[in-house]
Amino acid sequence: MTFLRRIARNPRSAAAAAARPRASSNPNPTPTAIRDAPTSAYYDDLINAAGRRGDFAAVRDLLGKRVRDGCFNTGDTFRFLTQTETSLSALDDLLRALSRVDRGFPRKSAFDALIARLCRLGRPADALRAVEAMASDGGGVRLNAVTFHPILNLLARRGDFEAAARVAGAMRDRGVPLDLTAHNYFLTAHCYRGDVAEAARAMEEIEREGLGADTRTYDALVLGACRAGKVGAAVGLLRRMAEEGVPPLYSTHVHAVKAMLRRGWSAQAAELVRAYGGRDRALDRENYGVLASELVRMGKAEEARTVVQEMAEKGLIMGEKLREFYRSSSSSSSNDVGI
Known part of the structure; x- marks a missing residue:
């Protein structure tokens, strides 16, 4: 039983997807000149340009070469895939191209990046199609929990626990423990x-x-x-x-x-923030900043003034709104003293 039959509850089946217009999958892509010392962002740009023009053979070659150059996939690698039907109609061609990427880590990481992209687009059924293509490939690709993380995260955040449980069950069937x-x-x-x-x-x-x-x-x-x-x-x-x-x-x-x-426990909240202060400066900035901002929002100006004064004394960076509040409250205090 495939992942799709086991899990998918979406009318966008593989058959329906295959009926969509296909983008070109040029078997003889124009060689892409790679500059010296390329970066991951540079490869992302090349892959997205090739993907937009439907040159998935070039996409395949670039996915392999970037790993050999030590430039790993990122969240922008498949940015050319969007919510439009025109973009997603090319998914079948892209899956075939990924199945021919260099075996082992290059192919595994390419599929993982694609699955993450599809989940960011809110398309778990298409992500599961990618898992199915990955699993049926059998060419040096071994599924692990990382492959499924974006799918489980998306379904759980949506509250679709039944679908998430089916994915978890399919993982176990494949020998992939959570x-x-x-x-x-x-x-x-x-x-x-x-x-x-x-x-x-x-x-x-x-x-x-x-x-x-x-x-x-x-x-x-x-x-x-x-x-x-x-x-x-x-x-x-x-x-x-x-x-x-x-x-x-x-x-x-x-x-x-x-x-x-x-x-309404503002004193206890301030006590909690102070109790954990001094251990991590970045954490202090976040905790004090949230406390002060919430007090300002709640109209507790006097308590907020005390907190931002502490932030200033500790040298903690404030956001723009808190800086403005601090300046205005300091000015107000000076005027009061002058009176």
């Missing part, structure tokens, strides 16, 4: 929705498989606790992260700060 990143997509999506029961089940599966917890796992758990109104539990998780030496994402403390402010 890694911690894949599990985190499910966990984060459930936590974002405040679905404590499903988040708990997702966490139980992570623990059952002995995958531990990383920065994104904790970020999801803190978010979930805040969404469920358990701010104390969120703070406890932050403390546990610090004890275990797990570095937070910028968003992790912000989840707790905003949850406290929504409950």
Whole structure:
């Protein structure tokens, strides 16, 4: 049973796609002159130019040569694919070209980049077609969890957990176990929705498989606790992260700060930011900046003034709006003293 029969629930089938007008797939592309010391961005530009003119043989050759030159694929590699039907009608030709890229890493990375691009375009069914082409190729390409990450992330963010579960099942059928990143997509999506029961089940599966917890796992758990109104539990998780030496994402403390402010606990939010201050300057800039900005938005000018004064004393960079607030509040304070 193929991935498409197992997973796809989209009328844009491979047969329908094959009926679309095809772009040219020139078997004898015009040789492309490559400059000395090329960069990934340079190769992206060449590949996108070839893709727009339908020269997929050139795309194939460039995908192989860029890896030999140490220029790996990026999020812009397949930018010539857009939401237009004209662009996507060339997908079959592109898949055939990728199946003839140099075996091993060049071919694997090319397919992975294409799958990521299709998911950014919001087209999981087409991404699964790419997986099917990749898996059926059998020429030095071995599927792993990284290939499926963009698809699982997209489906989980959409809340289409049934489709995401089918993808996970198909992965296991292919001997590709879910890694911690894949599990985190499910966990984060459930936590974002405040679905404590499903988040708990997702966490139980992570623990059952002995995958531990990383920065994104904790970020999801803190978010979930805040969404469920358990701010104390969120703070406890932050403390546990610090004890275990797990570095937070910028968003992790912000989840707790905003949850406290929504409950009117501005003093506690400021205390939390100060408690974790001085460990990471970039994190301080984010935490203090969010706290001050939220206080300004809530109309708590006096408390916001105190926070931006601390930022100035610590030499933390402020955004434009906070700088303007700081200048205006400093000017106001000077006028008050003058009176």
